[in-house]
Amino acid sequence: MSTEQMTEPDPEFEQEPDAPMTAEPEEAPAIEPQPAPRQAMVAYPRIPSPVPAEPEAVPLRPRAMPLSSDEVECRQRLRKLGVRYVDLKPIYDSPSCQIAHPIKLQAIGSVEMRPAATLTCAMAASFAAWTRNELVPSSRLRYFSGVQTIHQGSAYSCRRIARSRTMSAHSQGNALDVMALTLNNGKKIDVKKQGLFSFRARGLLNNVRSDGCEYFTTVLGPGYNWDHRNHFHFDLMQRKNGRHACH
Template sequence: MILKRMELRKLTALLALSSVLSACSTDGVLDMDGPRPTATLAPMSAPVSAPMSAPLDPAVDDEESGGFQRLVPSDPYLVGYPRMDPPASPMIQLSAEEADCRRQLEKLDVAYTPLAPIDEGGACRIDQPVKVSAIGSVEMRPAATLSCQMALAFAEWTKKELVPSARWRYFSGVRTIHQGSSYSCRKIARTSVASEHSKGNALDVMAIELNNGDKIDVKKPGFFSFRQKGLLNNVRADGCSYFTTVLGPGYNYDHRNHFHFDIKDRRNGYRACR
């Protein structure tokens, strides 16, 4: 009985050795001096919701999935990242209108960098863009890539409406404007119409940080947040004097967490403030 068990074990070992040797044929041997065979990975079972090239924003957390969400073109955080556009050549010639616009930016103490022309095809272009990093003592985070006319409208709104409203309601100046999207080559969500972002004529404001440490999210405030509501309602309504479009929470789901400001050229001076 013992001999039979030993013979059975030997037979099992010989079969295992035989299978290993057959798998290690010359076709499967690694050539240390030549190219290594390429491994083929099986596809992941979980679907990927966005291209792998889409950046991840550590500040945008998808609570439903329990992790960070990928960004999509309709997400205002898509261009919240600083763009790496090259500076403008010192030899570039400015039109009279553009030169006057930049002089006005300087009068308002706007810190900006002239950029080289942006042309990504179609409507996605700014001939003479600027990157705004601060408006007086108010930091723009991240710096916003805009047309000069949009930069000027936003600077005037910040100086004449936002800062005074914050001082009146919170007794504090404004430290930082957190923007989620300036220039971005994209269309209006669910349409074939080019967004004003694609021309550098739009800016999305996500939050306003005060010198006293308060941070006011544009997302619809709680029922008893009277002071926050008052400030947001004021600056939103006053924006209609500087922009041709002002959209925010309550307009639709896409604008639930930010103000969208733009200077779209509309007929008969029409303004869309909602």
């Protein structure tokens, strides 16, 4: 019976152990690029756009209209009275302050008006008649001198009566304030309460003031109130009962 010989492994040829089987690494799945995160929007309060201010309403100026028959006749009266004047464009500052056919009164005969007064024709005619018929003769009687200059303080003016809601006659060009007179001899007479011995000045001012009621619906002056302590106020204000106010 044959006996198989057992052979010993040759140490010089010792076999290295087989390397363990390793699985090939799997490819990582492709990562799709993601959009960058959006930055959070900070909400700021909306600032409203400034609303443009509406322009102030400008009163419409009426166009010059042809003169009425009354206005034509009035200008004829001015010429007969020797009035020097110029016609002005219509004045319209508000519904309460306007003159449709204003004139600028410059002189009454040889009597100068300083400064020239913007008035209605009716007011200018009444004042011219008072000047020629009352003021100049009274001056000649007391001072043997005519009147050279009338110094006026207010004609057309858009305003109310003091401490009142009523519009003044000045706002329609129907009033005139006389502050002083200069005579041909150079003497100046201020419209004010005269001294005890100012006989001629007091007599002149008192007479022309009282005579004014025949030409105007309102005559006010020194002694009436504090506002009129230094001038005569003449106007053509129309009152409901037609009365005149002469003080």
